Amino acid sequence: MMTVVYHIFTVATATLPAIWSPAIAFIAFTIQAKIQHSNLLSTEQAFTSLALISLVTIPAESFMVAIPHAGACLGCFTRIQDYLRLPCRTDRRGGPLPPPDKALPSATRSLHDVELEGLTSKPSILHAENVICLKNVTVCPAPATSPVLNNITLTIAPSSLVMIVGPVGSGKTTLIKAILGELPCESGLITVTPAPLAYCHQKPWLTNTSILQSICGLHGDQAVDERWYKAVVYACCLEEDIKLWPDGSHTIIGNNGLMLSGGQRQRLALARAIYARRNVLLLDDVFNALDAATMDTIFTRLWGKQGLLRKLNSTVVLVTHSTKHVHLADKLVVLDKGRIVQDGSGDAIGSGAEALRDIMLEPQQLLEKETQSPREAKELFGLQTNEQDLARRTGDIEVYKYYANSIGWKYTALFVIANIGYAFAVAFPRE
Incomplete structure (x- = not known):
């Protein structure tokens, strides 16, 4: 409330003198002339008075307008100082280095067998038995808060699709951030093999560039790998959208993808992560804005028997709200209230489909489902x-x-x- 009153006061003191001073001055002069039976305001007096009023009110208005801006600047400097004084970020994850000759080709190198139809299987890119390993991990989202993840133990093998499912608030996104190293462990150990990694958020950040640049991340004279680009666009179901846009791949998407729908933004961010050709992909609920048909197609093109990521032997950790495609997962992890309640193959856990769906629903949703x-x-x-x-x-x-x-x-x-x-x-x- 005090902030609102302060803003009203500063705006009023800055604008009212310049706006109302001429009218108030001339009305007061007219009233005084009527009372004292003196001469009314002449043309010379009027213009002189207006000039004097302007000389006084315009600088006063500028000064009053500058006061809140100066206060805002000081507040910004304080926040910047607080940020700069924070302790340096320490990555508490660990793990052995992979052999340098086992990495995937970078996004800037040409790869002749990247087409979905002609891509051949490659050996696992990581020599370690597990790419990611969590042992008795407890994670808090912020200092002095209760844990969101409690005593989590999880291993992720190379070249596997691991799906993490669970109801809202079960800790799925927190688990992804802990693997990324964005959230420290209160206890336990996270071991991540230091391999190239791509991350796709459920609300992706997109720059005001073209579709092509958003996916490929081009700078300067960097060349586009056309065959790989087409394979990625096809796998992410962006072909039809690109054909409908007037400028095709060169269509500008606007600030943070303003010109795109929610589903298009998610598919574009997914394509960006896949195009980078990283060894490990962390996908945080990237299908929540897609319709069922589009989601089925993308799952088939990425993780089917001839799927693009299967061909590349990519290790994928996928957080999802849907249990429809659990049969494609090499490993399925079910989270509930910050703990792993089920951990096994997708086919084994998916056999109890009704129980799995009930875990995914909130109590209120279960009630609505019944009534x-x-x-x-x-x-x-x-x-x-x-x-x-x-x-x-x-x-x-x-x-x-x-x-x-x-x-x-x-x-x-x-x-x-x-x-x-x-x-x-x-x-x-x-x-």
Whole structure:
């Protein structure tokens, strides 16, 4: 509340003198002339008064406007200082180095057998028995908070697809961040073979560049591996989207993918991670915005018998909310309340499909699953759609009614009166 009052005060003191000073000065002079029966304001006096008022109010306005900006700058410097004084980040993960001749080709090198149809299997790129190993790991998301992961023990073999499933808040994303080294362990040990690694977040960060540059990460005269690029685009179901865009692969996606849908952003980020050709891929729920048909196609093209990542012998850790494709996983890990409740092959755990689905649902969702009728769900969907349609209306009186109903008619009336007064005060010196 104090912050709001402070902002109102600074805005008022900065703008009111310049806006209202001419009107108030001339009204006061007119009233004084009427009371004292003296001469009214002449043209010379009016212009002289306006010049004097401007000489005083304009610098005062600039000074008052600068005060909050100066305060904001000081606050920024304080935050920068706090950041610079933080202790250096220490990677507490460990592990043996892989042989230098076993790494995948870099994204800048040409690879002749990258097409999905002609890609041949390669031996495992890592010599270690396990690429990632967690032993009795406990992780807290922040200091002085309760653990999100408790006593986790997990091994991930090379060239395997490991799917991590569980309900919301079970610690799936925390586990990925711990493997990345972004969250320290309170206890236990995480061992990661230091191999090239790619990470794809469920809400990816995208730069304001073209589709091609977003996937390939090109700089300067760096060349595109066309065959590999086409194979990745095909595997991520981006071919049809690129054909529909006016500029194809050179379409600018906007800041953080503003021009793309949620599913397109996720597929683009997935393509970027795959194009990098890293030994290990960490994928954090990258399919949550995709429809079922698109997700099925991508899973088949990446992890089917002839899938792109299968051909490359990539090690993939996939966090997902869906249990539909657990049969493709070499290993399935089920998390619940920060603990591993099931750990085994996808086929073995997937045989108890109904129990697995119940683990994935929150208690409230289970209740709704049992009690909500199709008619009620349809009515609820229709109500939400109407509210969204009303919120999206633009270009007519309805949008102003929507805003007025949101803030209340009393504040709407004050807003209108303030705008009328502002228009009068600005136009008064010109008349």
